[in-house]
Structures are given as structure tokens and as C-alpha cells.
Amino acid sequence: MAERTTTGTGRRGTQAVVVRGGTVVDQTGERPADVLVVGDRVVEVGTTVSPPRGAVELDASGCVVSPGLVDLHTHLRQPGREESETVESGARAASLGGFTAVVAMPNTEPTLDSAEAVRNVYELATTATAEVAVAGAITVARAGERLAPMAELAELGVRIFTDDGTGVQSAGLMRRALEYATGLGVTLAQHCEDATLAGDGAMHEGAWSSRLGIPGMPAVAEEVMVARDLALARSTGARIHFLHLSTAGSVGLVRRAKAEGLPVTAEAAPHHFTLTDACAAGYDPVFKVNPPLRPESDVGAVKQGLADGTIDAIATDHAPHAPEAKDLPFDQAPPGMLGLQTALSLALTELDLPLVRILALMSWQPAAIAGLDAARGGNQGGPVAPGSVANLCVIDPTATWIVDPAALASRSRNSPYGGRSLTGRVRHTVFRGEPVVIDAEAQR
Ligand SMILES: [Zn+2]
Numbered sequence: 001m002a003e004r005t006t007t008g009t010g011r012r013g014t015q016a017v018v019v020r021g022g023t024v025v026d027q028t029g030e031r032p033a034d035v036l037v038v039g040d041r042v043v044e045v046g047t048t049v050s051p052p053r054g055a056v057e058l059d060a061s062g063c064v065v066s067p068g069l070v071d072l073h074t075h076l077r078q079p080g081r082e083e084s085e086t087v088e089s090g091a092r093a094a095s096l097g098g099f100t101a102v103v104a105m106p107n108t109e110p111t112l113d114s115a116e117a118v119r120n121v122y123e124l125a126t127t128a129t130a131e132v133a134v135a136g137a138i139t140v141a142r143a144g145e146r147l148a149p150m151a152e153l154a155e156l157g158v159r160i161f162t163d164d165g166t167g168v169q170s171a172g173l174m175r176r177a178l179e180y181a182t183g184l185g186v187t188l189a190q191h192c193e194d195a196t197l198a199g200d201g202a203m204h205e206g207a208w209s210s211r212l213g214i215p216g217m218p219a220v221a222e223e224v225m226v227a228r229d230l231a232l233a234r235s236t237g238a239r240i241h242f243l244h245l246s247t248a249g250s251v252g253l254v255r256r257a258k259a260e261g262l263p264v265t266a267e268a269a270p271h272h273f274t275l276t277d278a279c280a281a282g283y284d285p286v287f288k289v290n291p292p293l294r295p296e297s298d299v300g301a302v303k304q305g306l307a308d309g310t311i312d313a314i315a316t317d318h319a320p321h322a323p324e325a326k327d328l329p330f331d332q333a334p335p336g337m338l339g340l341q342t343a344l345s346l347a348l349t350e351l352d353l354p355l356v357r358i359l360a361l362m363s364w365q366p367a368a369i370a371g372l373d374a375a376r377g378g379n380q381g382g383p384v385a386p387g388s389v390a391n392l393c394v395i396d397p398t399a400t401w402i403v404d405p406a407a408l409a410s411r412s413r414n415s416p417y418g419g420r421s422l423t424g425r426v427r428h429t430v431f432r433g434e435p436v437v438i439d440a441e442a443q444r
Helices: 087-096 115-127 150-155 171-184 207-212 219-236 248-260 277-282 296-308 343-350 355-370
Strands: 016-026 029-038 041-046 056-059 064-067 069-074 099-104 131-136 187-190 240-242 264-268 392-402 421-431 434-438
Touching: 016 355, 016 392, 016 421, 056 434, 064 355, 069 087, 069 343, 069 355, 087 099, 087 115, 087 421, 087 434, 099 355, 099 392, 099 421, 115 131, 115 150, 131 150, 150 171, 171 187, 171 219, 207 277, 219 240, 219 248, 248 264, 248 296, 264 296, 264 355, 343 355, 343 392, 343 421, 355 392
Parallel strands: 016 056, 016 064, 069 099, 099 131, 187 240, 240 264
Antiparallel strands: 016 029, 029 041, 064 392, 392 421, 421 434
């Protein structure tokens, strides 16, 4: 199954790279060390490495050298919406954000619900600067009516399935999908939203939606599906991953389920711990996202969930929309915001967590959920050790920068963080031994 990880150009066998003078931080601990990479592999980690002549030197003084980040939730828009993003441009944005792997969501046009569609994305990703893992759809065309050929997709290496963009509305169909997924050893990921409760809501239902006259969707639209799926997980024994949890109620449900021992995991998106529904006050559609921005109390609960281990991963929900598509009245604009290039910096700036915890949430824990870690035959999420494939992220934790949406690598500009000052930045990214980002510049 390791076949699926052959995206990327691969490198001419012998080029050497030395990451010099940093502090290596991974799941095994923290130590000052240089990292020597030859070809696509880490060959030495230590304080006395002697690189071969001609090695590329990456300065990491004052920096943290970590396993590459892994994003569980990326919308690459290809095929079908190439004006918004492509596999290539999205992967470049990922590299700049420190990610060496992304999970591509299946809500493309056509949907990634067939072997042909999945192979097409793998093909597009062969020259990308990050590994692109595909999430397959649970149901054909994400229509929620009949199951996609999950076995065939699993055969191609698909490890995670979701109808993201919508939740699977039918409990009966979801139960069948869970039973099927368990047999295949794959994970279902749910976008928790009950359509009958969400209705045509365009933001969180609360004081701000009333004041602004924008139709709201209540927190309970998310929470009833979390609760339903926990009941289904309990009765089937299947694993479930909850996408972008955004409410205090959802976080509480997952916390109790984990205490009970259910095999569930969850992610949160940076915008749900950095922005609130008050951002909609100017009717700027850049703040429209699904699930919607929530009040301060929910933001606090998401942070608490990240701190206490209820939430396992920070995932971007990077959702590019071309300017002409996004520039509509708030209630008509498509939901979604860019995330790949700001996620790590937002976490470092806004979360009161040790850096190693943030790396756990953004590298090795999501790698395990996506089935991309060493334990499952992949090579994402570390540890940084001789013999491993060199997927590395070098972070300057003290660098400050101001977000300029026009300077992002995405084909779209819909970042809600324009003008925001952030602390902590990706300096270099190494993907399969290739320095794809050097000093915050994409190399190709
Ligand atoms: Zn979603």
C-alpha cells in the first residue's frame, strides 16, 4: 500500500542537504542537532555531522526542526475549479505552510468517488511539492443516497472517506458505511451538520445573526450529528473522525466519548480558535465559513479541547474561492477560507500550548489519523531519525510577519487574516529530501 505515497518528483539520488544548527523536536523529544539528508533520506542526526562537499546548507539557528506538518483537510479544487486552486498551487501553499502532506477533500467536480477520479488526482500530484493523499467520498456524488465503491478506492490506497461539505444525513446509510469501513480498515470522517436544522443559515445562529439579519444555523445542527455518530460508533465499533468541530457542545460530546473508550478522533480549524461570529458585522463574505464562526464561549471550548487532548488535530479546511466567486452578498457567497499558509503561525500565536504539543496536533497525530505515518507504511509525521524519508519543517518561532493575502501562493485570496500580525513562521520545508521552501520562499 506504500505505492500510494509515490507522489512528488523524487530526487536525483545523491544530492545532500544539511539542516544546520537547529533544535530537533519530534515525538521522541527535543535535542540540538544538525540533520543530514542524502537523496530522499535522513542519514544522520547529531551535533557532529559532516556533509559531503556540495551539500545544500539550510540555516536553522534559533529554529525548530520538526517532522513535516500534515493537513487532514485541504480543498485543492482540482478537477473542476482550477481558477480557485490546483493540486500544484495548493501543494505550493502547503509547502510554504510547513506541510509535507495534505489530505485532498473529495468535493471536486467530478467528485472523488471512483477509481478513475482518484487516479487522476494522484497523477496530478506526481510533480507536487507535497504528498497528496486522497479522501474518497462516502456516497456517490456526495448525494447521500448510495455508497461509493469504497473497497475499490481503498485498494488504491485511500484511507479516509468523507462527504465533506455536507454530512451524511441518513443514519441508516451512515451505519452501513461504518460497517463497511471497519471491514476495509479505513476511517470515515464526518462533516457534522444536520441539514434540517442548518437550513439556509449563512452564519452562526445567535445574537449577531439576529442583529445583522443574516439567516443563522444553530450550534445544535452540528451537535445532533456528533451525538448520532457517537451512538453509531458505539453500536458498530467503527472508528469515526470528526471534521472541524466548532461548538462547546460538540467538544463536550467527544470528550465524554473518549473517556468511555470510543475509537473517535477530532480536528479543529484555526479559524474556530481565532475568530468569532462578530467578524460578520461588516457583512464581508471572507468571514463566511462552514461550520460558521462561533461566539467566544465556543472558541474557548475549542481551545480547551485542543489543550486537553479531546481534539487530536489542527486541520486547515483550506477552501479557496476565486475572487469573482466569493465576492457576493454574505448570504449568497460560498463558505470557506484559505488556511494552509497561516495555520501554524496562528496556532503558535494564539494557543497557549508548548510548541511540541502544537507539532503533535499538526504533524504526527494527523499523520496517524490519515494513515500516513510509519506505523501504517507511510513516511509522514516523523520521527526525525536516520533511515526515515526526509519530510521536514523548519520553524522560526520568534519571526513575526503580517499576512498579505495578495502574497499567498494560493490562486485565491480569501484569507480572513489580511493585516494580522503573527509570531512564528515556517522558514524551510524539505519534502522527500528536496528543499521546496528556503527562507520562506517556494523553490518551484
Ligand atoms: Zn466541512
